[in-house]
Amino acid sequence: MLTFDAGHGPMVLLTNSHKSADLMSVDSIASASAKPGLSTPIKVPSDPFEGLKSTYIPLAGVAQIGSQDSDFFGALRRNDETGAMELVSIRKVAFLRLSDFVNEYDFADFKYGPHDPWIGIHHLLRTDEGYPDLAARAKP
Incomplete structure (x- = not known):
């Protein structure tokens, strides 16, 4: 999990080594936490998703991520084709x-x-x- 501000207010980027990352604004997290919690299981796919909404970001395979500078993330990720670990820079406004x-x-x-x-x-x-x-x- 990484927090940063790329000019649109504070954001949280939640990465996972096995799926796309999730991008959420701190404001949306605060708003969702003020609402009552879920009391019944969510019925997928017949009912819409409930709870905090996030934007899916194509950053799969990330083992570690951090803020490199004001414009870039530095990420250690696994290459899908070779399986090798690689260190890459990813522009914050693009996320890819x-x-x-x-x-x-x-x-x-x-x-x-x-x-x-x-x-x-x-x-x-x-x-x-x-x-x-x-x-x-x-x-x-």
């Missing part, structure tokens, strides 16, 4: 590394549209991860 995913934006013939909302963040993340050729294609 582009190199962990294969998507249409990486195809050689892909062209960004004139108002593509991802172009700026792709440029930033590709620059962070050391892919200048891909970053140049996504220059805002």
Whole structure:
């Protein structure tokens, strides 16, 4: 569990080595704790989930995470393909590394549209991860 503030108020990031991480605001935790607790089991999937809502973050395999600086987390995680442990930096505003995913934006013939909302963040993340050729294609 890690607490931090990335400009939207204090947040809690709860990581797990076997599933996606959960991101919650401290305000939502305080609000949920003021409500009465659950008195009957939650019926999944027929009834909606009850209790504290969180945002799922694609950070599976994390063994340890900490704040590296004001912009990055430092994470020790297990590589899904090789099983090796690796130390990586993850930008706090993105909560992911582009190199962990294969998507249409990486195809050689892909062209960004004139108002593509991802172009700026792709440029930033590709620059962070050391892919200048891909970053140049996504220059805002």
